[in-house]
Amino acid sequence: MIKRRIFKDISICILSVLITVFLLPGCTFVSFGHQKEAKEEKEIFGFLDGYNHKIKEAQGYLMNAGFNPGPIDGKMQRDTRKAIKNFQRDNGLKITGFIGTETWKKLGSYKNIIKTRAKVNKKSDSLGYYSSTLEGTKELQQALKNSGFDPGPIDGKIGSKTKKAIMDFQSAKGLSGNGTIDSKTLEALSKYFTTK
Structure with missing residues (x-):
């Protein structure tokens, strides 16, 4: 009798899991906090x-x-x-x-970042282009230099001088000065990129 009850309870648990897995795909379970x-x-x-x-x-x-x-x-x-x-x-x-x-x-x-990027550089296909590729970072450094902020050597590396130049540029333009390139910073910098 006890074995049958345990077997029944286990069967119900397994059935519940199977229903959840197979009948509710795509459903999003939301935790209370979200x-x-x-x-x-x-x-x-x-x-x-x-x-x-x-x-x-x-x-x-x-x-x-x-x-x-x-x-x-x-x-x-x-x-x-x-x-x-x-x-x-x-x-x-x-x-x-x-x-x-x-x-x-x-x-x-x-x-609107696509429009900004298209004006700035047709080769770039994501915002990360300017911080994750050698060529993109060099273009970014040159734009910072063109705008009057010293990024240090135009070497394609985001070092402390480049990061400071980004923060100073952001501060001067009234943007969030976190030292990373975001869409607003890129848009503000767009007129300083040299066209190729």
């Missing part, structure tokens, strides 16, 4: 199942910001959630994996 952001995300995007043009837009913004959301297909997939978390972490936002009001506002600052 309900607000999940609700805001639902208000911003509407439906989250299947294709959604606003999700595709957000994926483009994430890509512009240097975070790979996986395929830009308008679907809220695991890679997109991971990119959202990384974006939130790097931008000092609450790390939830959901695009709430604050995250959406911050992501919106990457809306």
Whole structure:
């Protein structure tokens, strides 16, 4: 009798797990602490199942910001959630994996970065180009020099002098002076890049 009851309890647990795994794919389980952001995300995007043009837009913004959301297909997939978390972490936002009001506002600052980059340098395809490639960093250093801020040698390395020049430039332009290149800094610097 006891063995049958234990077997029944185990069977119910296994069945519950199978239902969760096979019948609820794509469902997002929200921890109590992230309900607000999940609700805001639902208000911003509407439906989250299947294709959604606003999700595709957000994926483009994430890509512009240097975070790979996986395929830009308008679907809220695991890679997109991971990119959202990384974006939130790097931008000092609450790390939830959901695009709430604050995250959406911050992501919106990457809306026009494609236009800025196209004017600045047609070879670049992400914001990270200027801080993660030798050629891009040299172009950045030259733009800082052209704008009157000394980045040190134009060597393609973001050393202490280049970082200080970025912070000084940001401060002079009324931008957040954290020493990293973001869309607003790049936009302010765009007129100082030499065209090739």
